Amino acid sequence: MQAREILNNPFLNKGTGFTQAERDDLGLNGLIPPRVQTIAEQAQQVYAQYQTKVNDLEKRLFLMQIFNENRTLFFYLFAQHVAEFMPIVYDPTIAETIENYSHLFVQTQDAVYLSVDDPKNMKSALQNGADGRDIRLIVVSDAEGILGIGDWGVQGVDISVGKLMVYTAAAGLDPRQVLPVVIDAGTNRQSLLDDPMYLGNRHQRTRGAQYDDFIDQFVEVVEDLFPKVYLHWEDFGRSNAAKILDKYKDKITTFNDDIQGTGIIVLAGILGALKISGEKLTDQKYLSFGAGTAGAGIVKRIYDEMIVEGLTPEEAKQHFYLVDKQGLLFEDTPDLTPEQKPFARKRSEFANANTLTNLETVIKAVHPTILVGTSTQHGAFTEAAIKAMASATKRPIIFPISNPTKLIEASAADLIQWTDGHALVATGIPSAPVVYKGTTYEIGQANNALVYPGLAFGTIAVSAKLLTDDMISAAAHSLGGIVDTTKPGAAVLPPVSKLDVFSRTVAVATAKAAVAANLNQEPIQDVAQAVDDMKWTPKY
Numbered sequence: 001m002q003a004r005e006i007l008n009n010p011f012l013n014k015g016t017g018f019t020q021a022e023r024d025d026l027g028l029n030g031l032i033p034p035r036v037q038t039i040a041e042q043a044q045q046v047y048a049q050y051q052t053k054v055n056d057l058e059k060r061l062f063l064m065q066i067f068n069e070n071r072t073l074f075f076y077l078f079a080q081h082v083a084e085f086m087p088i089v090y091d092p093t094i095a096e097t098i099e100n101y102s103h104l105f106v107q108t109q110d111a112v113y114l115s116v117d118d119p120k121n122m123k124s125a126l127q128n129g130a131d132g133r134d135i136r137l138i139v140v141s142d143a144e145g146i147l148g149i150g151d152w153g154v155q156g157v158d159i160s161v162g163k164l165m166v167y168t169a170a171a172g173l174d175p176r177q178v179l180p181v182v183i184d185a186g187t188n189r190q191s192l193l194d195d196p197m198y199l200g201n202r203h204q205r206t207r208g209a210q211y212d213d214f215i216d217q218f219v220e221v222v223e224d225l226f227p228k229v230y231l232h233w234e235d236f237g238r239s240n241a242a243k244i245l246d247k248y249k250d251k252i253t254t255f256n257d258d259i260q261g262t263g264i265i266v267l268a269g270i271l272g273a274l275k276i277s278g279e280k281l282t283d284q285k286y287l288s289f290g291a292g293t294a295g296a297g298i299v300k301r302i303y304d305e306m307i308v309e310g311l312t313p314e315e316a317k318q319h320f321y322l323v324d325k326q327g328l329l330f331e332d333t334p335d336l337t338p339e340q341k342p343f344a345r346k347r348s349e350f351a352n353a354n355t356l357t358n359l360e361t362v363i364k365a366v367h368p369t370i371l372v373g374t375s376t377q378h379g380a381f382t383e384a385a386i387k388a389m390a391s392a393t394k395r396p397i398i399f400p401i402s403n404p405t406k407l408i409e410a411s412a413a414d415l416i417q418w419t420d421g422h423a424l425v426a427t428g429i430p431s432a433p434v435v436y437k438g439t440t441y442e443i444g445q446a447n448n449a450l451v452y453p454g455l456a457f458g459t460i461a462v463s464a465k466l467l468t469d470d471m472i473s474a475a476a477h478s479l480g481g482i483v484d485t486t487k488p489g490a491a492v493l494p495p496v497s498k499l500d501v502f503s504r505t506v507a508v509a510t511a512k513a514a515v516a517a518n519l520n521q522e523p524i525q526d527v528a529q530a531v532d533d534m535k536w537t538p539k540y
């Protein structure tokens with residue numbers, strides 16, 4: 001390989017980290033400054049530069065420059081500053097780079113761009129992207145529902161890149177084995193269509209048979225090119241996400257993050273909260289505020305858990321109330337999604353059914369003990385609604401998990417204050433601890449990033465042929481078990497600073513469940529060993 005090819009390849013480049021012997025060997029003499037640095041010295045230097053950046057967007061752009069040039073150094077640095085970097089490289093700052101992607105564009109970050117108008121080049125595009133690498137994990141998005149900020153067309157590619165960065169930082173997946181993919185199916189965002197700089201297809205979203213066929217072809221080609229791949233779907237629109245997952249989940253190793261990942265993290269958070277309150281899951285009343293992809297996905301996971309804990313399906317259903325744009329969802333509410341339908345209530349259950357169109361009246365009628373926000377409606381958890389909830393339950397569990405920051409239903413600080421410190425809170429974005437009446441309340445981050453890395457890592461480590469509900473349930477329980485409930489103000493989920501440690505816990509739990517169900521495609525002697533053997537560490 002040519003010296004310049006090596007320096008321009010982020011998987012190979014070490015910059016000043018190349019030893020003299022390597023420089024002699026590879027023909028690098030004269031192409032880098034003479035001083036040979038250790039990776040620790042490089043990281044120190046880069047971190048000092050990082051600290052001079054004036055805002056989060058600048059910080060992210062700087063870190064991505066390191067990512068583009070030297071992936072080993074990037075992940076070495078990320079490992080040193082996990083909790084600090086997560087909100088910079090990932091949510092919430094990533095929302096800003098997605099909204100401005102075309103204008104900020106300098107580099108593809110090794111993503112693959114698939115155009116819905118060009119199915120015949122799909123295979124070669126994926127081959128070009130893989131470039132001979134053994135791809136074990138793909139994150140794909142069509143960017144119709146990026147976080148809570150909606151349709152961003154080709155610009156959503158950043159979410160595929162960003163999620164994969166977290167996979168490596170958290171669980172230690174080899175960055176050479178991942179492939180970020182965006183499906184450019186068009187966009188319905190007029191401001192993008194009107195923007196001369198927009199880098200995607202300039203037409204409305206393609207839907208119907210052409211879109212469905214494209215997805216089917218994508219799955220087929222991916223499975224053909226990368227038979228051992230774990231296929232992660234991210235931020236598809238409400239009308240496609242569950243449909244695609246249902247079609248493939250019993251056939252290939254696949255995962256929808258917004259449905260399943262979010263279900264796991266919220267279940268884990270609830271289990272953590274119940275450990276603190278000393279209550280039982282089967283005694284809870286659950287109110288889902290915003291019953292779209294994530295909201296309905298979480299409800300299904302908690303419902304399944306109630307059945308595991310001994311309820312019949314009919315009994316379990318009675319514990320759930322779904323609120324969407326229309327208000328509390330009833331059997332006769334128009335436009336229910338297939339995922340909402342099983343949980344719609346009977347109007348006859350309520351004397352005032354027709355007035356149950358806003359959160360506060362629903363809370364007063366239902367008396368929920370758990371309230372999860374996936375509505376994308378900033379400020380929707382009002383003081384009056386939260387006080388009504390807290391007046392009827394001792395330790396209300398309240399998780400406003402809409403992302404990014406500008407869409408959160410209520411801040412952690414307000415929730416703690418409005419409930420006089422009784423609420424057990426987790427948020428989707430990172431929240432600072434809240435000091436209230438002398439107690440410091442740590443706020444758990446109910447973000448699927450806490451689980452998807454371990455879940456995939458465990459699945460891939462044992463080459464599981466499917467990702468089953470049992471594996472998903474094992475992952476949720478393993479995380480809930482880590483919570484330290486001894487201190488007042490304890491968080492319901494483990495801290496992001498320990499992301500690497502608990503990702504291993506989740507990986508081992510998932511892998512064990514896979515092996516217990518004989519889903520491993522290769523013989524496995526020791527599950528924990530198989531997980532540890534696959535871990536990649538950033539070093540030269």
Ligand SMILES: NC(=O)c1ccc[n+]([C@@H]2O[C@H](COP(=O)([O-])OP(=O)(O)OC[C@H]3O[C@@H](n4cnc5c(N)ncnc54)[C@H](O)[C@@H]3O)[C@@H](O)[C@H]2O)c1
Pocket residue numbers: 145146147148149237238257258262265289290291292293294295323324325326373374375376377401402403404407427428429446447448449
């Ligand atoms: N923390 C996490 O890990 C995590 C994971 C996935 C999604 N999310 C967040 O959840 C939110 C929803 O994501 P999604 O993928 O489910 O999107 P979605 O579009 O599928 O669902 C949003 C739902 O909210 C409903 N809604 C809109 N306005 C409402 C209102 N005024 N009252 C009640 N409901 C209303 C919509 O009709 C829709 O059903 C996003 O902000 C996203 O960032 C967080």
Ligand SMILES: O=C(O)C[C@H](O)C(=O)O
Pocket residue numbers: 091146147148235257258402403428447448449
């Ligand atoms: O990306 C995130 O931060 C979590 C989640 O997948 C979301 O869509 O909000």
Ligand SMILES: [Mn+2]
Pocket residue numbers: 146147234235257258
């Ligand atoms: Mn998402």
